Amino acid sequence: MSGMRPALRAGLLPVWRDRDTLQIGVNPRRATALSGIGESAAVVRLLDGSRDWTALIEAAGHAGVPAEAARRILGLLAGAGALADSAARALAALPAVQRGRLASELATASLAYGDSDGGARTLARRRAAFIRVNGAGRIGSGVASLLAAAGIGHVSCEDGEITRPRDLTPAGLGLADLELPRSRGVARAIGRIAPEVRTGDDGSRPDLVVLAEITDPAPGAALVRERIPHLAVGAAEAVGVVGPFVSPGRSACLRCLDLRRAERDPAWPLILAQLAGARLEPQACDTVLAAAAGALAAAQVLLFIDTGRPGAAVTNGTLELAVPDWQWRRRTWLPHARCTCGTRPPRRSDALA
Secondary structure: OOOOEEEEOOOOOOEEEEEEEEEEOOOOOOOOOEOOOOOOOOOOOOOOOOOOHHHHHHHHHHHEEEEEEHHHHHHHHHOOEEEEEOOOOHOOOOOOHHHHHHHHHHHHHHHHHHOOOHHHHHHHHHHHEEEEOOOOHHHHHHHHHHHOOOOOOEEEEOOEEEOOHHHHHHOOOOOOOOOEEEEHHHHHOOOOOOEEEEEEOOOOOEEEEEEEEEOHHHHHHHHHHOOOOOOEEEOOOOEEEEEEOOOOOOOOOHHHHHHHHHHHHOOOOHHHHHHHHOOOOOOOOOOOHHHHHHHHHHHHHHHHHHHOOOHHHHHHHEEEEEOOOEEEEEEEEEOOOOOOOOOOOOOOHHHHH
């Protein structure tokens, strides 16, 4: 604690409820009200992250707030979770071009996870992560650019087909008249706002692979054999689907889903064979649907990197968004007993729980 430089948790606005009660934050999910602040409010104004605890108490004394009162106010703020270590040091370690953008990432992480370090640990985890995106169409390219903008240190975006200008629209990266090989086109386009994105990789093992609009079952099967976590995302026929998140050997894989579908529809294996590698043009996936699916997929990736755990919503399940009602709905997909992925189906009592 002695090395900490306390600051009001970034992203929370302090507002007065009355002359004696200070509320930190406005949204009921985040806000906390502290009574009895009164004339000791000067302490709150000093919480800019520039002072350690000793210097803070001393500055409060110069502002007319006795040391005992200052400690009481700081204790109330700390107990309410309204204090965090200043993120200034974490930001100072970044290249200048990234500081303004990643300040919002730090503030959000600090609030979301309640970390006392201002989000520094979360940012460090992101910068050390390697995410590979297979499929650089309009969803995949959007996922890659969002992850890079959120601080993921190495994002590899791979696809051997053609990236069209409309594919890059969700990320705001219009390429007026270009139709380049995907690997080169995506690198040039995304590089304008997210220079961390790379094409290809150096053979390193990714922390997670995103399968974006991949209809061929082979990549998913290979990732299961290699025990690499992966997340599927796609959109077609005016329906976006995020999930499942596959933790090999611990949750349903993509083949489990196909086996479940085949139980419900005997014609599914024949349909699946026709889907492998098929791509309908134009696809019924408009700009907003692609952006929504890509954003939620990126959010699930960040949750995994930030916490080390996949999101419950996409574990043994998918999130589906249909136009025009625009409401996400979850569909459960349990592991299948005949699948070779190694995940044991839940017992009946667990499945009904």
